[in-house]
Amino acid sequence: MSLGITIVSHVPDIAAGLPKLLKQVAADVPITFAGGTDDGDIGTSMEKISQAFEDNAADEILAFYDLGSAKMNLEMAEEMSDKTIHLYDTALIESAYTAASLLQADVPLKDVEEQLKPLKVK
Protein backbone atom coordinates (compact mmCIF):
# COMPACT_ATOMS: atom_id res chain seq x y z
CA MET A 1 0.00 0.00 0.00
CA SER A 2 1.38 3.38 -0.98
CA LEU A 3 0.01 6.84 -0.27
CA GLY A 4 0.02 9.73 -2.71
CA ILE A 5 -1.34 13.25 -2.99
CA THR A 6 -3.56 14.88 -5.60
CA ILE A 7 -4.02 18.66 -5.73
CA VAL A 8 -7.13 20.17 -7.35
CA SER A 9 -7.53 23.88 -8.02
CA HIS A 10 -9.75 26.09 -10.15
CA VAL A 11 -6.59 27.72 -11.50
CA PRO A 12 -4.14 25.66 -13.60
CA ASP A 13 -1.18 27.65 -12.25
CA ILE A 14 -2.14 27.03 -8.62
CA ALA A 15 -2.57 23.30 -9.22
CA ALA A 16 0.77 23.11 -11.00
CA GLY A 17 2.55 25.42 -8.55
CA LEU A 18 1.68 23.85 -5.22
CA PRO A 19 3.38 20.49 -5.98
CA LYS A 20 6.64 22.43 -6.48
CA LEU A 21 6.40 23.54 -2.86
CA LEU A 22 5.45 20.05 -1.69
CA LYS A 23 8.35 18.42 -3.51
CA GLN A 24 10.71 20.45 -1.32
CA VAL A 25 9.71 18.31 1.64
CA ALA A 26 8.39 15.20 -0.10
CA ALA A 27 10.67 14.20 -2.96
CA ASP A 28 9.49 10.59 -2.87
CA VAL A 29 5.75 11.06 -2.41
CA PRO A 30 3.70 10.56 -5.60
CA ILE A 31 2.02 13.91 -6.29
CA THR A 32 -0.32 14.65 -9.19
CA PHE A 33 -2.56 17.64 -9.88
CA ALA A 34 -5.59 18.80 -11.84
CA GLY A 35 -6.20 22.48 -12.47
CA GLY A 36 -8.78 24.35 -14.52
CA THR A 37 -11.42 23.15 -16.93
CA ASP A 38 -10.86 20.92 -19.95
CA ASP A 39 -10.21 24.09 -21.94
CA GLY A 40 -7.73 25.41 -19.37
CA ASP A 41 -10.14 28.06 -18.12
CA ILE A 42 -10.85 28.80 -14.46
CA GLY A 43 -12.86 25.93 -12.99
CA THR A 44 -12.40 22.25 -12.41
CA SER A 45 -12.80 19.16 -14.55
CA MET A 46 -13.90 15.74 -13.42
CA GLU A 47 -11.97 14.19 -16.29
CA LYS A 48 -8.74 15.96 -15.38
CA ILE A 49 -9.16 14.90 -11.75
CA SER A 50 -9.79 11.26 -12.80
CA GLN A 51 -6.65 11.43 -14.89
CA ALA A 52 -4.67 12.81 -11.94
CA PHE A 53 -5.88 9.92 -9.77
CA GLU A 54 -4.93 7.44 -12.47
CA ASP A 55 -1.52 8.99 -13.13
CA ASN A 56 -0.64 8.92 -9.43
CA ALA A 57 1.72 6.03 -8.67
CA ALA A 58 0.01 5.44 -5.34
CA ASP A 59 -3.12 3.31 -4.95
CA GLU A 60 -4.41 5.34 -2.03
CA ILE A 61 -4.65 9.09 -2.48
CA LEU A 62 -5.06 12.08 -0.19
CA ALA A 63 -6.89 14.75 -2.18
CA PHE A 64 -6.83 18.48 -1.43
CA TYR A 65 -8.83 21.21 -3.19
CA ASP A 66 -9.42 24.95 -3.13
CA LEU A 67 -13.13 25.78 -3.44
CA GLY A 68 -16.64 24.32 -3.47
CA SER A 69 -17.20 23.03 -6.96
CA ALA A 70 -13.76 21.39 -7.00
CA LYS A 71 -15.09 19.16 -4.23
CA MET A 72 -18.10 18.12 -6.29
CA ASN A 73 -15.93 17.13 -9.24
CA LEU A 74 -13.53 15.38 -6.86
CA GLU A 75 -16.39 13.35 -5.39
CA MET A 76 -17.60 12.34 -8.84
CA ALA A 77 -14.07 11.32 -9.85
CA GLU A 78 -13.77 9.42 -6.57
CA GLU A 79 -16.96 7.49 -7.31
CA MET A 80 -15.55 6.47 -10.69
CA SER A 81 -12.05 5.59 -9.49
CA ASP A 82 -10.83 2.15 -8.41
CA LYS A 83 -8.39 3.75 -5.99
CA THR A 84 -9.11 4.67 -2.39
CA ILE A 85 -9.48 8.43 -2.19
CA HIS A 86 -9.43 10.48 1.01
CA LEU A 87 -10.86 13.95 0.59
CA TYR A 88 -10.06 16.73 3.05
CA ASP A 89 -11.97 19.97 3.65
CA THR A 90 -8.82 21.67 4.81
CA ALA A 91 -6.82 24.78 3.95
CA LEU A 92 -5.26 23.78 0.65
CA ILE A 93 -1.63 24.86 0.93
CA GLU A 94 -1.07 24.26 4.64
CA SER A 95 -2.73 20.87 4.73
CA ALA A 96 -1.15 19.55 1.55
CA TYR A 97 2.24 20.67 2.90
CA THR A 98 1.56 18.98 6.24
CA ALA A 99 0.49 15.75 4.58
CA ALA A 100 3.42 15.77 2.17
CA SER A 101 6.00 16.19 4.94
CA LEU A 102 4.42 13.45 7.03
CA LEU A 103 4.05 10.99 4.16
CA GLN A 104 7.70 11.51 3.26
CA ALA A 105 8.52 10.48 6.84
CA ASP A 106 6.34 7.35 6.47
CA VAL A 107 3.88 8.52 9.11
CA PRO A 108 0.73 6.33 9.09
CA LEU A 109 -2.46 7.75 7.58
CA LYS A 110 -4.36 8.00 10.85
CA ASP A 111 -1.63 10.16 12.36
CA VAL A 112 -1.53 12.31 9.23
CA GLU A 113 -5.28 12.79 9.51
CA GLU A 114 -4.96 13.72 13.16
CA GLN A 115 -2.65 16.58 12.18
CA LEU A 116 -4.98 17.66 9.37
CA LYS A 117 -7.96 18.08 11.70
CA PRO A 118 -7.13 21.60 12.98
CA LEU A 119 -6.67 22.72 9.35
CA LYS A 120 -10.31 22.07 8.44
CA VAL A 121 -11.76 25.30 7.08
CA LYS A 122 -14.67 24.24 4.87
Add this chain to the structure above:
Amino acid sequence: MALTVENLTEWINSFAAKIAEQKDYLSELDTPIGDGDHGNNMARGVKAVQESLTSKKPAELTDAFKQIAMALISKVGGASGPLYGTAFLEMAKKSKDTSDLTELFAAAAAGIKKRGGAQVGDKTMVDVWDPLAEKIKAGNLAQADVDAAVNATKDLVAKKGRASYLGERSVGHLDPGAVSSGYLFAALIETEGIL
Protein backbone atom coordinates in the same frame (compact mmCIF):
# COMPACT_ATOMS: atom_id res chain seq x y z
CA MET B 1 -48.25 10.55 -21.35
CA ALA B 2 -44.79 9.11 -21.21
CA LEU B 3 -41.19 10.04 -21.55
CA THR B 4 -39.49 8.77 -24.71
CA VAL B 5 -36.09 9.42 -26.28
CA GLU B 6 -37.89 11.64 -28.81
CA ASN B 7 -39.73 13.92 -26.42
CA LEU B 8 -36.78 13.95 -24.01
CA THR B 9 -34.65 15.25 -26.88
CA GLU B 10 -37.32 17.81 -27.73
CA TRP B 11 -37.45 18.93 -24.09
CA ILE B 12 -33.67 19.30 -23.88
CA ASN B 13 -33.53 21.17 -27.18
CA SER B 14 -36.14 23.58 -25.88
CA PHE B 15 -34.13 24.02 -22.66
CA ALA B 16 -30.99 24.65 -24.73
CA ALA B 17 -32.80 27.30 -26.76
CA LYS B 18 -33.94 29.09 -23.61
CA ILE B 19 -30.41 29.02 -22.18
CA ALA B 20 -28.94 30.38 -25.41
CA GLU B 21 -31.57 33.11 -25.49
CA GLN B 22 -31.02 34.09 -21.83
CA LYS B 23 -27.27 33.57 -21.74
CA ASP B 24 -26.44 37.21 -21.03
CA TYR B 25 -29.24 37.53 -18.48
CA LEU B 26 -27.98 34.47 -16.57
CA SER B 27 -24.43 35.82 -16.46
CA GLU B 28 -25.78 39.21 -15.39
CA LEU B 29 -27.65 37.55 -12.47
CA ASP B 30 -24.44 35.77 -11.55
CA THR B 31 -22.36 38.95 -11.52
CA PRO B 32 -23.34 40.53 -8.17
CA ILE B 33 -23.41 37.25 -6.22
CA GLY B 34 -21.14 34.90 -8.18
CA ASP B 35 -18.44 34.98 -10.79
CA GLY B 36 -20.58 36.18 -13.67
CA ASP B 37 -20.22 33.16 -15.90
CA HIS B 38 -23.37 31.09 -15.36
CA GLY B 39 -24.83 32.02 -18.75
CA ASN B 40 -21.69 31.21 -20.68
CA ASN B 41 -21.08 28.01 -18.73
CA MET B 42 -24.61 26.74 -19.26
CA ALA B 43 -24.65 27.76 -22.93
CA ARG B 44 -21.43 25.82 -23.49
CA GLY B 45 -22.91 22.84 -21.65
CA VAL B 46 -26.23 22.64 -23.47
CA LYS B 47 -24.44 23.07 -26.81
CA ALA B 48 -22.30 20.04 -25.95
CA VAL B 49 -25.46 18.15 -24.96
CA GLN B 50 -27.09 18.88 -28.31
CA GLU B 51 -23.95 17.87 -30.19
CA SER B 52 -23.81 14.62 -28.25
CA LEU B 53 -27.47 13.77 -28.89
CA THR B 54 -27.12 14.59 -32.60
CA SER B 55 -23.84 12.82 -33.27
CA LYS B 56 -24.88 9.66 -31.42
CA LYS B 57 -28.62 9.19 -31.31
CA PRO B 58 -29.42 7.40 -28.05
CA ALA B 59 -31.38 4.13 -28.35
CA GLU B 60 -32.79 4.11 -24.83
CA LEU B 61 -33.80 6.71 -22.24
CA THR B 62 -30.93 5.62 -20.02
CA ASP B 63 -28.40 6.29 -22.80
CA ALA B 64 -29.96 9.68 -23.47
CA PHE B 65 -29.82 10.74 -19.82
CA LYS B 66 -26.25 9.50 -19.55
CA GLN B 67 -25.11 11.38 -22.65
CA ILE B 68 -26.74 14.56 -21.34
CA ALA B 69 -25.07 14.11 -17.96
CA MET B 70 -21.61 13.48 -19.34
CA ALA B 71 -21.76 16.45 -21.70
CA LEU B 72 -22.79 18.75 -18.84
CA ILE B 73 -20.19 17.35 -16.45
CA SER B 74 -17.36 17.80 -18.91
CA LYS B 75 -18.35 21.10 -20.50
CA VAL B 76 -20.09 23.38 -17.99
CA GLY B 77 -17.01 24.09 -15.87
CA GLY B 78 -18.57 25.82 -12.85
CA ALA B 79 -20.46 24.23 -9.96
CA SER B 80 -23.49 23.81 -12.20
CA GLY B 81 -21.68 21.11 -14.20
CA PRO B 82 -21.48 18.50 -11.45
CA LEU B 83 -24.90 19.53 -10.10
CA TYR B 84 -26.86 19.34 -13.37
CA GLY B 85 -24.69 16.36 -14.36
CA THR B 86 -25.61 14.52 -11.18
CA ALA B 87 -29.30 15.26 -11.72
CA PHE B 88 -29.19 13.62 -15.15
CA LEU B 89 -26.93 10.77 -13.99
CA GLU B 90 -29.44 9.95 -11.25
CA MET B 91 -32.23 10.01 -13.84
CA ALA B 92 -30.12 7.71 -16.03
CA LYS B 93 -29.78 5.22 -13.17
CA LYS B 94 -33.45 5.42 -12.25
CA SER B 95 -34.57 5.10 -15.87
CA LYS B 96 -33.24 1.54 -15.98
CA ASP B 97 -36.23 0.58 -13.82
CA THR B 98 -38.87 3.13 -14.71
CA SER B 99 -39.73 6.03 -17.00
CA ASP B 100 -42.07 7.47 -14.38
CA LEU B 101 -41.41 11.21 -14.11
CA THR B 102 -42.16 11.37 -10.39
CA GLU B 103 -39.49 8.81 -9.64
CA LEU B 104 -37.01 10.30 -12.09
CA PHE B 105 -37.33 13.81 -10.66
CA ALA B 106 -37.28 12.60 -7.06
CA ALA B 107 -33.98 10.83 -7.82
CA ALA B 108 -32.60 13.92 -9.56
CA ALA B 109 -33.53 16.28 -6.73
CA ALA B 110 -32.06 13.92 -4.14
CA GLY B 111 -28.87 13.68 -6.20
CA ILE B 112 -28.46 17.45 -6.41
CA LYS B 113 -28.93 17.78 -2.65
CA LYS B 114 -26.38 15.07 -1.95
CA ARG B 115 -23.81 16.40 -4.41
CA GLY B 116 -23.95 20.01 -3.33
CA GLY B 117 -24.96 19.50 0.30
CA ALA B 118 -27.65 22.18 -0.07
CA GLN B 119 -31.10 22.02 1.47
CA VAL B 120 -34.32 23.83 0.62
CA GLY B 121 -33.95 27.49 1.63
CA ASP B 122 -30.20 27.75 0.91
CA LYS B 123 -30.83 29.88 -2.21
CA THR B 124 -29.71 27.32 -4.77
CA MET B 125 -31.19 25.27 -7.59
CA VAL B 126 -32.52 22.92 -4.89
CA ASP B 127 -35.17 25.58 -4.18
CA VAL B 128 -36.54 24.92 -7.65
CA TRP B 129 -35.89 21.19 -8.09
CA ASP B 130 -37.26 20.10 -4.74
CA PRO B 131 -40.69 21.79 -4.75
CA LEU B 132 -41.21 21.20 -8.48
CA ALA B 133 -40.38 17.50 -8.15
CA GLU B 134 -43.19 17.45 -5.57
CA LYS B 135 -45.51 19.21 -8.03
CA ILE B 136 -44.73 16.57 -10.64
CA LYS B 137 -45.59 13.92 -8.06
CA ALA B 138 -48.89 15.71 -7.35
CA GLY B 139 -49.53 15.79 -11.10
CA ASN B 140 -50.15 19.52 -11.35
CA LEU B 141 -46.90 21.23 -12.33
CA ALA B 142 -47.64 24.58 -13.98
CA GLN B 143 -45.60 27.56 -15.14
CA ALA B 144 -46.88 29.60 -12.18
CA ASP B 145 -45.22 27.08 -9.84
CA VAL B 146 -41.95 27.45 -11.71
CA ASP B 147 -42.09 31.24 -11.48
CA ALA B 148 -42.99 31.12 -7.79
CA ALA B 149 -40.12 28.76 -6.95
CA VAL B 150 -37.57 30.80 -8.91
CA ASN B 151 -38.75 34.15 -7.54
CA ALA B 152 -38.74 32.86 -3.96
CA THR B 153 -34.93 32.60 -4.12
CA LYS B 154 -34.71 36.40 -4.29
CA ASP B 155 -35.34 36.99 -0.58
CA LEU B 156 -33.21 34.13 0.67
CA VAL B 157 -29.74 34.39 2.19
CA ALA B 158 -27.26 32.23 0.26
CA LYS B 159 -25.85 29.36 2.29
CA LYS B 160 -24.01 27.50 -0.46
CA GLY B 161 -21.70 28.26 -3.33
CA ARG B 162 -19.89 31.48 -4.08
CA ALA B 163 -22.88 33.61 -3.13
CA SER B 164 -22.61 32.30 0.45
CA TYR B 165 -19.44 34.35 0.94
CA LEU B 166 -21.68 37.41 0.62
CA GLY B 167 -24.13 36.27 3.31
CA GLU B 168 -26.89 38.84 3.87
CA ARG B 169 -25.68 40.81 0.86
CA SER B 170 -27.04 38.06 -1.37
CA VAL B 171 -30.61 39.01 -0.42
CA GLY B 172 -32.49 40.77 -3.22
CA HIS B 173 -30.83 38.76 -6.00
CA LEU B 174 -32.30 35.76 -7.79
CA ASP B 175 -30.14 32.66 -7.67
CA PRO B 176 -28.80 32.08 -11.22
CA GLY B 177 -28.88 28.27 -10.89
CA ALA B 178 -32.50 28.48 -9.77
CA VAL B 179 -33.32 30.62 -12.80
CA SER B 180 -31.65 28.25 -15.27
CA SER B 181 -33.34 25.30 -13.55
CA GLY B 182 -36.62 27.16 -14.00
CA TYR B 183 -36.01 27.11 -17.77
CA LEU B 184 -35.57 23.33 -17.64
CA PHE B 185 -38.97 22.94 -15.97
CA ALA B 186 -40.60 25.51 -18.26
CA ALA B 187 -39.29 23.55 -21.25
CA LEU B 188 -40.67 20.36 -19.71
CA ILE B 189 -44.13 21.91 -19.37
CA GLU B 190 -44.03 23.21 -22.95
CA THR B 191 -42.97 19.90 -24.49
CA GLU B 192 -46.10 18.08 -25.51
CA GLY B 193 -46.67 14.54 -24.40
CA ILE B 194 -44.37 14.34 -21.39
CA LEU B 195 -46.39 15.60 -18.42
